[in-house]
Amino acid sequence: MADRNAPVLSTRALNRATLERQLLLRRAAVTAKEAIGGLVGLQAQNTRPPYFQLHARLADFDPAELSALMESREVVRIVTLRSTIHTHTAEDALTLRPLVQPARDRELNMFRNGLTGVDLDRLTVLARELVEERPRTLKELRQELRPHWPDADPQSLGVAARCRLPLVQVTPRGLWGRSGQVALTTAEHWLGSPPLPAATPDATVLRYLAAFGPASVKDMQMWAGLTRMREVFERLRPRLVTFRDDNGAELFDLPDAPHPDPDTPAPPRFLPEFDNVLLGHADRTRVIPPEYKGRNGVGNQAYGTVLADGFLAAVWRLDETADEAVVTVQALGRLGRAARDEIAQEAVEMLGVMCPRPAYDVRFAAFVDFGD
Numbered sequence: 528m529a530d531r532n533a534p535v536l537s538t539r540a541l542n543r544a545t546l547e548r549q550l551l552l553r554r555a556a557v558t559a560k561e562a563i564g565g566l567v568g569l570q571a572q573n574t575r576p577p578y579f580q581l582h583a584r585l586a587d588f589d590p591a592e593l594s595a596l597m598e599s600r601e602v603v604r605i606v607t608l609r610s611t612i613h614t615h616t617a618e619d620a621l622t623l624r625p626l627v628q629p630a631r632d633r634e635l636n637m638f639r640n641g642l643t644g645v646d647l648d649r650l651t652v653l654a655r656e657l658v659e660e661r662p663r664t665l666k667e668l669r670q671e672l673r674p675h676w677p678d679a680d681p682q683s684l685g686v687a688a689r690c691r692l693p694l695v696q697v698t699p700r701g702l703w704g705r706s707g708q709v710a711l712t713t714a715e716h717w718l719g720s721p722p723l724p725a726a727t728p729d730a731t732v733l734r735y736l737a738a739f740g741p742a743s744v745k746d747m748q749m750w751a752g753l754t755r756m757r758e759v760f761e762r763l764r765p766r767l768v769t770f771r772d773d774n775g776a777e778l779f780d781l782p783d784a785p786h787p788d789p790d791t792p793a794p795p796r797f798l799p800e801f802d803n804v805l806l807g808h809a810d811r812t813r814v815i816p817p818e819y820k821g822r823n824g825v826g827n828q829a830y831g832t833v834l835a836d837g838f839l840a841a842v843w844r845l846d847e848t849a850d851e852a853v854v855t856v857q858a859l860g861r862l863g864r865a866a867r868d869e870i871a872q873e874a875v876e877m878l879g880v881m882c883p884r885p886a887y888d889v890r891f892a893a894f895v896d897f898g899d
Contacts, residue, residue, distance in 0.1 A: 533769045533777070536741060539789040541772065541813040542837045547785045548738050549804045550584035551796055551834065559585065559592045560616060563602055566738050567731075568613035568623070570806065571604055574701045576799035577614040579831075582881055583796045590881065594703035600718055604696040606689065609752040609806070610634050612696070617718045624693040624714060625725035630752040635690040641680025642687060650675075654688035655713060662697045662710035665689070728759045733781065738807075741770050741780035745809040776810065793837035795866070795873045797854075800829035805839070815839045819859045835866050843874075845882065852882035855890045867891060 536544070546552045550562060559581050563569055566584075569577040578590045593614075596602040605620045607613045610630050615623065650672065657663055657671050669685045676684065688694070694711040695718075715722055735747050742750075744757050760767075760779055770778040798804065805814055805823065815823070819839050823832050830842035833856060840862065846853045854874045862870070874889040 530769050530777075533771050536770045536772060536778065537789060538773060538812055539837075540786065541741065541778075543787040543789050543791050543793065544741060544785065545739060545804065545807075545813055546793055546837050547787050547791075548740065551804065551837075552787065552791060552793055554586040554588075555584060556586045559588065560596055560601060563596075563614060564616045564619065566803065567734050568608065568615040568619060568803075570801040570803045571612045571614040571701070572801055573799075574706050576801060577701075578703060579797065579799040579877075579881060580802055582877060583798055583802075588880065590703040594705075597698055597701055603714065603717065604701050605693065605714060606631075608750060611801075614701070617720070618723070619726075620693070620695065620714050621718065621720055621723040622726040623731070625722075626728070626731060627752055628725075629754075631690040635687055638680070638683040638686050641683030643679070645676050645679050645684070645687065647687060647691060650684070650687055651691040654692055658688075658692070658694065658712045659716045662712045664708060664710055668711070728753075728756065729763060732756070732759055732763060736767070736779060736781050737784065739803075740784055741778035742808060743776050743778055743810070745776075746807070749809040750803075750807045772810070774810075793834070795840075795870045796834045797843060797873060797877050798832045798834065800824070800831055802832065805832060822859055833870060835862065835870060840866070841870070847882055847884070850884060851886040851888065852878045852884040853888045853890065854878065855892060857892045862891070 543552065549566065555562065562581060562585055569580050571577045578593055581593060582588045593602070600617060602614055602616055603620045604612055604614055605624060607615060607623045607627055653672060653675065654668060657668060663671070665685045668688055669681045672684045672688065673681050693714040695714045697710050697712055697717060699705045699707040700709055731751065732747060735750060736742060739746070739750060744760050748754060748756050767779045768782050770780065772778060805811065816838055823830055823839060823842055831844065832839055833841035833843055835841070839859065841856050841858045843857070844855045846855070856870060856874070871889045875887055878884070878887045
C-alpha cells in the first residue's frame with residue numbers, strides 16, 4: 528500500500544539523483560562495458576550516439592574502446608527497450624530481448640493485415656535459417672521470404688522476421704569511423720550462445736531503479752516499453768523505499784541508492800540525440816524543464832542536447848570537414864556568460880576526443896529549428 532507520508536523529493540533532488548546514477552555529475556572511472564551494463568544499454572538508433580553518450584559519462588573515454596567491444600562481440604546493436612535499437616552487453620542482448628517480446632508482438636499485430644495467410648511459426652524458422660546461413664539485409668530477407676507467401680505484403684514479412692527473432696546488427700555496422708549497411712543475424716548465432724532465460728521482471732525493475740531511480744511504475748513502463756508492471760513493484764515493495772514527487776506521484780527506489788544534495792554542481796554535458804536520460808521516464812521534468820518540452824526535437828527527429836546545471840538548456844549540431852570541427856549551440860532560453868563559457872569549454876574538450884581536427888570552433892545562436 529502506498530505511503531501517503533513518504534518524503535517528498537523536489538524536481539532538483541530527482542535531477543541530481545538521476546544524474547548521479549547516469550554518470551553525468553562527474554565522469555566515471557569505469558570501462559565502457561561496465562557503463563553499458565550499469566546503464567542497461569545505450570539508445571542507438573544511429574551509429575554514433577553511443578560513443579557520444581559514453582564520452583559524456585566516462586573519464587578518458589576513447590571511441591576505439593567501444594568499437595573494439597563491438598568487434599569482439601562483447602556488445603551488440605539489437606532492438607530491445609521501447610522496440611528501439613540499443614547497444615547492449617552480450618548477456619543483456621540475450622536476456623532482455625525475450626523479456627520485451629510482448630512489445631514486439633504488439634508491434635507485429637499492427638501489420639496483421641499484410642500477413643494474411645502467413646504461418647508465423649514457419650516464417651520464423653525460415654528467417655532464422657536464412658540469417659544464420661549468412662547475415663542478410665532486410666531487403667534480402669524480404670526477397671527470400673516472398674516466394675513462400677507471394678500474396679503477403681513484403682514489408683510486413685520483414686517486420687515479422689524482425690519481431691519474431693532476436694536480430695542483431697553485425698559489424699562493421701556501428702564501428703567507429705567505419706560502419707556499413709544494416710545486416711542481420713540472430714543474437715545466439717552472432718554471440719555463439721544458446722538461448723538464455725529471459726531476464727526476470729523483478730531483476731529488471733531493480734536494475735532500472737539503480738540507473739534511473741527514484742521512479743514511478745509509469746516511468747519504468749515507459750523506459751522498457753512494457754505494461755502491467757504494477758504487480759512487480761508491489762511484490763518488490765518490501766525491498767524498496769518510497770518517495771513522492773511535487774505532484775504527489777509515488778516513486779520507488781533502492782534503499783542504498785545515492786541521493787546527492789540538490790545543490791551539487793552539475794557540469795555541462797553534450798548528449799547525442801535520443802539519450803536515455805531524456806527518455807527513461809514518463810515524467811521527464813526531472814531533466815527537461817516544462818517550458819522546453821518538445822523543443823529538443825521535431826516528430827521522430829531529435830537533436831543533440833546540452834545539459835546546463837543538470838537540465839536541458841540548449842540543442843547542438845556538429846559540422847565536420849577534413850580541417851575543422853564546428854559545434855553550433857542553440858540556446859532554448861537565456862544563457863549567462865558563465866554558463867556559455869563552461870559549455871564552450873566542454874564542447875572543445877568533446878571535439879578534441881571525438882572529432883580530432885586541426886581547428887575547432889564553438890558558435891552560439893538563438894533558438895531556431897534545425898529542421899528548417
